[in-house]
Amino acid sequence: MVNKETNKMTNPTDGSQWNKRPSLLTSANNFGKIRLAMRTLGQWNTNPRFRENLICPIPTTAIPRAYVIKKNDLHQEVSRVDLEEVIKTECAHSLQNNRMANSNVNACRQPVCGNSFSINDANLHHNTLSPTLKNANMKQQQCSMKDPRMAVADTVMQNSVASFEYGKDDVYSSQSLWLTCSNESPSYTEEGTNSRGQSVENSEDNSHYDDDRTSGVDDGNKEYLYFIRTASQSQQLRLSRSSNSNGSYIKATTGESSDLPWFVEYCRMLERSPTHSDDGLEMSPFEPDSQSKRSSNHNWVYWSSVELITNGYSNGDPPSRRDGDNQDYRYSVRRSLQVAQLQQPRWSHSSSSSGLYRNDTEDEISELPWFVKFCRNLDSSPVSSDAIWGIICSTSSDSYGTAPEQTSVGLMSRSSGKVLPIETLSSTTVPELEMGDVIFKRNAANERIVLGEGVFGYVCLATLSDIDEDKEVVVKEFTDESTDIDEVLHEARILLHLEETNVVPKCFGVMPKQVEPSGVALVQECIGNGMTLQRLLRINPPAITHADWLDIAYQLAMGLDQIHKKFVLLNDIKIDNVLIDYGSQGLKVKFIDMGYATFKEPFIFDGPPEDMEPYVYLAPEVRQCGYTSTKSDVYSLGYVFHDMIRKVGCVRLSAVSELCKLRRPEDRPTTKTLIDLISVML
């Protein structure tokens, strides 16, 4: 639905238009992002307001006594001394109150399985808790305990307290994680209760915090302060603040500062996290020079830093559903080169948000919902996958928290630590065909045979002169002046990139258009005389049995799975963008129209959300101008199944279709699950 005259998307209902491509994404020049990040690093150093925002202005009254760090101190950066003070205080308390030094964090790393985890187990050692944690623990018990993570959370706290030791040589000998929530009570409750376990009837009083839902609706001001103290002599500080709010929740949740579910997940993952494990991101190619070493027994020596610039796309869930414009995420992992003095501040930043919330979120610093996902799906996160846009590597001789003195910019391979070029498809060569390479097929009236048309122009049947004459191709000619050649090339490159999947038409290249105005036309393999799934469903030929329809569904799921494995999102799956070839070799399914497809990045339709509503086949988060994702493609595929049910009564697909169309992306099945589900019906 792209009007090539204006290169805008057209709303099918009122004809209004909006930009086809999201301005931020198309202009998302990676180096621009890197520059932005560098500028921000500069601000970190010089701009007190920036620091103030970053350093979590939690009212000190909300921080449990043992963890109070004065706001002023925070503003001057949390120094090692501050942290050590906190640790000492806590350790002293811990040692006084318990002797369970052998506990470790295994409990918190156990997979959470159903509701079978018994909170009572975790409560066995209740007496070993510090008053703060005891208090929190008791409050937790008052909350709904349906979520097993609560139980695990409880265990994390207990084990942490129990096993943390402060050794005589200033060595933290614990192998445990230490958890501090700055909130007086970590809260996680089921919908309908608030953090005190009271039932909540209207959203105004809904002060509970649900990490999952928050990933879709950032339902209030939340401020977070976490300390993670890990194995010998490492410390990690995470500060995160989210000021994004959703109207009625602002009041209710101001000051809420815990995110226990997130934290638990984080702890469970820590072993594999880039901040902790060796196969993470510690491999900066930039060796700090010897000048920068500041050697002393217990002071920081130097650290190198790796900063990830990503759009959040991780071949999985979107960063968040409602906060559509938030695209700048920065993750800084600083790793000391002297292991014994390791410290890792970590922050994330998202710089803008969509429509309604823009004013509220101008200064938004963290993107916690995304971070929740990040931690949960660490294996598939940008940090550990190939979906990395850019990395800033820097070294500094300075101690914790200050901006790097030397900064270098480059992309870095996760495994080799080598600087890499930014990965896009732009280097894929698209073959150029000459006019004479293509012979248009003509009808009895000597007119070109048009297989399909759209606002873009025509799709004509042809053959290529240098290949088997019977092998038909189609020439997609973009007939309006505003055709952006880059977009045609993008479509060609996506097709070429996906060629080996065999679920898209083969792309033969581009050629000069034969119709005015000049430009390029896309030449691709002709599939089944242009029979779309939409037309096939309308005709519903008797020869196509229910088993055939299921086979089509299966092929679609398989195809999408392969496409996603090639880091491509289709972003526009619908029944008229699926071609069916039912020739001698049986039914073959192909996806067409790569106009919105993206490689290693999501897409945002940047029209006003209300204008997106008619596009019912797009996932709700996409219609609300959030990022597309593998799960939004799954949603659209579910809508294709929905159409198959409606039009040809393929009711066996009902459950699968409903699953795909679940509101929350994280609840939708993966393509792999889809394949499994459909294959049992075949």
Ligand SMILES: Nc1ncnc2c1ncn2[C@@H]1O[C@H](COP(=O)(O)OP(=O)(O)OP(=O)(O)O)[C@@H](O)[C@H]1O
């Ligand atoms: N490879 C192909 N083989 C056979 N027919 C094709 C092929 N590609 C496209 N067509 C035919 O051309 C029609 C339009 O093509 P396509 O879907 O790529 O255009 P479009 O950009 O989606 O148009 P619109 O934006 O208006 O939906 C298809 O519905 C199909 O009938």
